Amino acid sequence: MYRRAFIQKTFILGGLASGLSSFTPIKKSHIITLSFDDGFKKSFYRIAEIFEQFNLRACLNVIASGHLSSYKPPTHYMELETGNFDDWNLLKKRGHEIMPHSWDHSDLTHMPLEKAKEDITRCLDYFAEHLEGYDAAKAVYNFAYNASNPELEQYVLGKVVAVRSGGPTINPYPRTTSKFRLGCQSFGPENADPWLKQQISRFLAGSGGWLILNLHGLDEEGWGPVSSACLKDTLSQLSDLKHVEVLPAGEVIARVLKNDPTK
Numbered sequence: 001m002y003r004r005a006f007i008q009k010t011f012i013l014g015g016l017a018s019g020l021s022s023f024t025p026i027k028k029s030h031i032i033t034l035s036f037d038d039g040f041k042k043s044f045y046r047i048a049e050i051f052e053q054f055n056l057r058a059c060l061n062v063i064a065s066g067h068l069s070s071y072k073p074p075t076h077y078m079e080l081e082t083g084n085f086d087d088w089n090l091l092k093k094r095g096h097e098i099m100p101h102s103w104d105h106s107d108l109t110h111m112p113l114e115k116a117k118e119d120i121t122r123c124l125d126y127f128a129e130h131l132e133g134y135d136a137a138k139a140v141y142n143f144a145y146n147a148s149n150p151e152l153e154q155y156v157l158g159k160v161v162a163v164r165s166g167g168p169t170i171n172p173y174p175r176t177t178s179k180f181r182l183g184c185q186s187f188g189p190e191n192a193d194p195w196l197k198q199q200i201s202r203f204l205a206g207s208g209g210w211l212i213l214n215l216h217g218l219d220e221e222g223w224g225p226v227s228s229a230c231l232k233d234t235l236s237q238l239s240d241l242k243h244v245e246v247l248p249a250g251e252v253i254a255r256v257l258k259n260d261p262t263k
């Protein structure tokens with residue numbers, strides 16, 4: 001069910017340079033998003049605390065029904081206490097980004113298309129109703145298992161501004177565009193500390209762009225966890241680099257849109 005690396009053929013709905021390339025909304029050459037999935041209560045509060053120690057905002061993606069009695073964790077890695085929307089609203093008020101990560105963590109590519117669309121709609125409707133300040137025009141939908149296809153992505157992009165799914169981790173920095181398809185990869189099931197460090201080192205050695213790494217829980221929690229110590233050490237190192245900025249995915253999109261002269 002899980003794959004070590006999720007690499008799918010990238011299809012691009014937007015994100016291509018449009019002739020306005022002299023416009024640079026973000027000044028840093030290297031943008032890094034650590035995109036945490038699955039909504040484990042203990043880990044997500046801890047992740048938020050660690051990001052706050054560096055005056056950063058965490059990128060937290062949660063399962064819409066994860067706190068409901070109907071929710072059945074799809075793997076044993078996910079049999080942990082999940083937060084509810086009181087938790088998510090609290091963390092959002094503290095400045096962190098809360099984004100949708102499916103209705104119930106089903107693999108939508110294994111469902112009939114119409115059923116998958118219903119799942120997506122149910123997830124996004126639940127967010128609209130329960131997450132304070134939810135704005136579809138700024139939302140990033142994060143596919144469970146990073147599993148999607150062009151039909152599903154197209155459908156989601158009719159409802160939110162961006163999707164995150166499998167693909168090369170280094171994304172070109174988005175210029176003027178209206179919809180965004182963000183690529184990422186994850187690593188597991190064992191501890192992902194060495195992988196995280198290696199991905200970041202490789203990115204920093206290159207010319208730049210937007211690195212998106214998909215992580216899950218902290219320490220012993222979830223599939224491919226990173227240790228608290230590694231996360232803290234990584235953010236500490238990155239905070240010292242003048243050409244690097246650590247941002248949640250929706251914040252990057254918001255900056256692009258805010259500065260987009262075509263809007």
Ligand SMILES: [Zn+2]
Nearest residue numbers: 037038144145
């Ligand atoms: Zn997940």
